[in-house]
Amino acid sequence: MKKAILYVNQFFGQVGGEDKADFEPEMREGLVGPAMELDKQLQNAEVTHTIICGDNFMGSNEEEAVKRIMDFLEGKEFDIFFAGPAFQAGRYGNACGVIAKAVHAKYGVPIISSMHIENPGVEMFKQDMVIFPGGKSAAAMRKDIKKMAAYGDKLLAGEQTGTAEEEGYYVRGIRHQVWLESKKPAADRVVEMLIKKLNGEEFQTELPIPKLDRVEIAAPLKDLSKAKIALVTTSGIVPVANPDRIQSASATRWGKYSVEGMDRLEGGVFKTIHAGFDPAAADADPNVCVPLDALRVYEKEGVIGKVDEHFYTTVGTGTTQGEAARMANEIVEHLKAAGVDGVIMTST
Amino acid sequence: MVKEIEKAGFPVVIMANLIPVAKTVGANKMVPTISIPYPLGDPATSTEEQWKLRYHRVGIALEALKTDVKEQTVFKVKF
Numbered sequence: 001m002k003k004a005i006l007y008v009n010q011f012f013g014q015v016g017g018e019d020k021a022d023f024e025p026e027m028r029e030g031l032v033g034p035a036m037e038l039d040k041q042l043q044n045a046e047v048t049h050t051i052i053c054g055d056n057f058m059g060s061n062e063e064e065a066v067k068r069i070m071d072f073l074e075g076k077e078f079d080i081f082f083a084g085p086a087f088q089a090g091r092y093g094n095a096c097g098v099i100a101k102a103v104h105a106k107y108g109v110p111i112i113s114s115m116h117i118e119n120p121g122v123e124m125f126k127q128d129m130v131i132f133p134g135g136k137s138a139a140a141m142r143k144d145i146k147k148m149a150a151y152g153d154k155l156l157a158g159e160q161t162g163t164a165e166e167e168g169y170y171v172r173g174i175r176h177q178v179w180l181e182s183k184k185p186a187a188d189r190v191v192e193m194l195i196k197k198l199n200g201e202e203f204q205t206e207l208p209i210p211k212l213d214r215v216e217i218a219a220p221l222k223d224l225s226k227a228k229i230a231l232v233t234t235s236g237i238v239p240v241a242n243p244d245r246i247q248s249a250s251a252t253r254w255g256k257y258s259v260e261g262m263d264r265l266e267g268g269v270f271k272t273i274h275a276g277f278d279p280a281a282a283d284a285d286p287n288v289c290v291p292l293d294a295l296r297v298y299e300k301e302g303v304i305g306k307v308d309e310h311f312y313t314t315v316g317t318g319t320t321q322g323e324a325a326r327m328a329n330e331i332v333e334h335l336k337a338a339g340v341d342g343v344i345m346t347s348t
Numbered sequence: 349m350v351k352e353i354e355k356a357g358f359p360v361v362i363m364a365n366l367i368p369v370a371k372t373v374g375a376n377k378m379v380p381t382i383s384i385p386y387p388l389g390d391p392a393t394s395t396e397e398q399w400k401l402r403y404h405r406v407g408i409a410l411e412a413l414k415t416d417v418k419e420q421t422v423f424k425v426k427f
Binding site: 021056060091120124213215216217218219221224232234235276278279281282284288289291294295297298304314316321325329331332335336341343344346347348 | 350355356359362372374383385386387390402414418
């Protein structure tokens with residue numbers, strides 16, 4: 001029987017929630033959490049170990065985390081490596097990508113994960129590994145694992161595999177040489193495409209060029225000492241009563257709160273409602289997320305002209321890119337009306 | 349969000365812990381922070397140390413706003 005190893009985060013490793021996100025990597029023999037389902041679905045291998053690591057530990061100490069996990073794997077026999085599924089959890093997606101990529105580089109075994117299309121891990125790692133489109137939350141666990149296991153079984157059995165589109169995972173952008181059954185030469189195919197294009201008909205390119213969604217870099221500030229600077233944050237810092245009832249996750253609302261006459265954001269007056277990290281530090285001193293205190297000093301020193309009368313805030317966890325874009329556009333109108341010149345955005 | 353703000357013409361700098369994520373979503377000016385739950389001040393260190401770090405990194409962010417860059421740039425911090 002071939003062997004598989006699975007990587008999961010602290011939550012799915014049943015260590016705990018956000019308060020355990022700093023959990024240091026561990027490798028356990030046997031099946032923990034999603035490893036049970038994976039082992040059940042996987043026909044051609046057994047899952048022998050589960051690796052568990054806190055998302056924040058991986059995010060903030062990547063080198064150390066990877067090193068320790070690589071040490072655990074030293075001398076272990078395995079034929080395939082799975083990570084996740086990570087659903088829409090951005091930090092988890094990042095962790096799955098980082099570790100799977102490192103494992104593949106060292107051991108050359110196939111690596112498979114699953115993430116929701118809006119997980120930033122998809123854009124970051126899809127060119128390095130097989131990632132299947134997954135659900136938004138753990139409700140999709142069984143379905144997502146099924147896809148990972150089915151493709152893993154195919155690879156382990158040495159079966160012929162198809163293109164990313166045929167197999168259903170995110171296109172990696174790897175070009176394969178194939179023999180066409182039609183045996184039609186490239187010169188004929190390209191002329192056919194050109195004729196179709198000239199006739200305004202649909203045609204399918206054989207070499208799609210990936211499109212990068214980039215924004216033109218805004219012109220820099222000419223005179224910082226006259227500029228009005230605004231603070232925008234996705235760290236969920238709000239007045240303690242959360243008057244606009246901004247959601248702790250998957251936010252659709254944002255807030256604009258006055259900082260006039262304040263040298264800093266006081267704990268007890270402001271707090272975070274972000275459900276994606278341990279709030280203790282941010283509640284005790286909200287300036288670690290929204291650095292009003294430092295910006296005020298730069299204002300007093302004349303380095304900047306003025307701090308905007310308000311700061312703008314929402315929660316960035318589980319928030320869709322569509323909602324984030326809409327909220328940002330609404331905030332932009334306020335920034336314009338307030339005569340803001342430049343923006344510092346803090347995220348967690 | 350950072351992209352929409354920049355699209356509107358505001359120079360903008362993102363202060364974030366997961367720089368690779370910021371890069372992937374298309375931020376153009378980035379300043380690293382030290383962690384997710386406390387981006388700009390580790391509660392395990394003294395208040396002075398937290399202040400020094402925060403004041404320094406916000407200063408780098410302000411510098412970034414007036415710097416002319418041609419491509420995605422991660423600005424270096426000293427501490």
